[in-house]
Amino acid sequence: xxxxxxxxxxxxxxxxxxxxxxxxxxxxxxxxxxxxxxxxxxxxxxxxxxxxxxxxxxxxxxxxxxxxxxxxxxxxxxxxxxxxxxxxxxxxxxxxxxxxxxxxxxxxxxxxxxxxxxxxxxxxxxxxxxxxxxxxxxxxxxxxxxxxxxxxxxxxxxxxxxxxxxxxxxxxxxxxxxxxxxxxxxxxxxxxxxxxxxxxxxxxxxxxxxxxxxxxxxxxxxxxxxxxxxxxxxxxxxxxxxxxxxxxxxxxxxxxxxxxxxxxxxxxxxxxxxxxxxxxxxxxxxxxxxxxxxxxxxxxxxxxxxxxxxxxxxxxxxxxxxxxxxxxxxxxxxxxxxxxxxxxxxxxxxxxxxxxxxxxxxxxxxxxxxxxxxxx
Numbered sequence: 001x002x003x004x005x006x007x008x009x010x011x012x013x014x015x016x017x018x019x020x021x022x023x024x025x026x027x028x029x030x031x032x033x034x035x036x037x038x039x040x041x042x043x044x045x046x047x048x049x050x051x052x053x054x055x056x057x058x059x060x061x062x063x064x065x066x067x068x069x070x071x072x073x074x075x076x077x078x079x080x081x082x083x084x085x086x087x088x089x090x091x092x093x094x095x096x097x098x099x100x101x102x103x104x105x106x107x108x109x110x111x112x113x114x115x116x117x118x119x120x121x122x123x124x125x126x127x128x129x130x131x132x133x134x135x136x137x138x139x140x141x142x143x144x145x146x147x148x149x150x151x152x153x154x155x156x157x158x159x160x161x162x163x164x165x166x167x168x169x170x171x172x173x174x175x176x177x178x179x180x181x182x183x184x185x186x187x188x189x190x191x192x193x194x195x196x197x198x199x200x201x202x203x204x205x206x207x208x209x210x211x212x213x214x215x216x217x218x219x220x221x222x223x224x225x226x227x228x229x230x231x232x233x234x235x236x237x238x239x240x241x242x243x244x245x246x247x248x249x250x251x252x253x254x255x256x257x258x259x260x261x262x263x264x265x266x267x268x269x270x271x272x273x274x275x276x277x278x279x280x281x282x283x284x285x286x287x288x289x290x291x292x293x294x295x296x297x298x299x300x301x302x303x304x305x306x307x308x309x310x311x312x313x314x315x316x317x318x319x320x321x322x323x324x325x326x327x328x329x330x331x332x333x334x335x336x337x338x339x340x341x342x343x344x345x346x347x348x349x350x351x352x353x354x355x356x357x358x359x360x361x362x363x364x365x366x367x368x369x370x371x372x373x374x375x376x
Contacts, residue, residue: 147217323358
């Protein structure tokens with residue numbers, strides 16, 4: 001936390017571009033099939049002007065090299081965040097399809113109609129269970145909610161993505177990945193969506209991401225279908241050797257009645273072979289979890305969710321998931337990319353696991369009703 005922004009970016013530049021030289025357990029169960037919500041899943045922290053880190057115009061807190069008192073030698077009271085601090089779990093509803101159907105039945109009763117039909121979900125499950133081929137090239141898009149309630153984590157997310165780019169380059173040195181960015185807010189805000197086209201220039205992408213900040217929003221729902229649609233249109237490569245990965249980072253669902261718009265946007269991603277990996281930030285409620293998990297299941301992605309283990313940001317609601325392990329966010333996201341590139345599942349090693357929920361044994365958890373779910 002003491003490093004300057006310049007030092008942080010130089011470190012990332014070295015690895016990515018070559019431009020210069022104890023695990024605990026937590027059952028988390030409420031009734032044997034669904035976990036107890038440790039956060040308030042019905043409210044979303046942060047209002048229209050919820051606090052974000054002080055910005056120097058780059059999206060990072062503070063001003064590099066100054067303590068804010070006019071003394072250039074004073075310590076920075078708002079140092080930029082470092083990668084590896086955010087923590088997350090990962091869940092695959094296609095691997096746990098029977099459990100997913102039970103979850104949907106419960107949530108649809110409470111929240112209304114599903115975004116997709118049973119036939120849509122069955123077809124997605126069949127696709128997900130087929131063998132996958134390795135890829136040699138990679139397109140990665142980040143679709144990011146930048147409304148006010150995301151302000152507590154956007155600066156950290158910016159740094160995490162730099163670390164992900166570093167890891168990708170280290171694992172696949174012969175690949176030239178392209179990175180694209182979409183940010184979205186809502187209809188009443190200064191912008192609805194903004195897009196940065198795919199680029200192989202890591203420094204340019206990093207600058208575009210660092211320039212983003214959080215503002216606007218006001219109510220809970222945001223312009224989800226517009227953000228996803230903008231992501232679909234980024235200009236993805238269509239050849240078979242390209243892995244197409246979209247990380248949708250958000251804490252809010254679509255507006256009520258816009259389920260069909262989300263359906264259209266997600267099906268457009270599906271038709272292009274884009275696998276969507278939602279990343280649920282703090283403040284995610286039941287509606288947002290439902291939309292995100294359905295999107296991941298339909299497109300063959302997995303559901304990622306931030307946890308409180310980092311101690312950063314607002315409280316993260318416990319998902320309706322009974323069995324998972326917590327690792328760093330950037331490690332989890334890098335494993336999703338590695339899975340896409342290799343065509344086989346990349347799972348964390350024991351040294352990467354911060355905490356376990358549900359006491360998995362050999363990748364499987366037995367629930368109180370004697371059914372089971374799997375991590376891998």
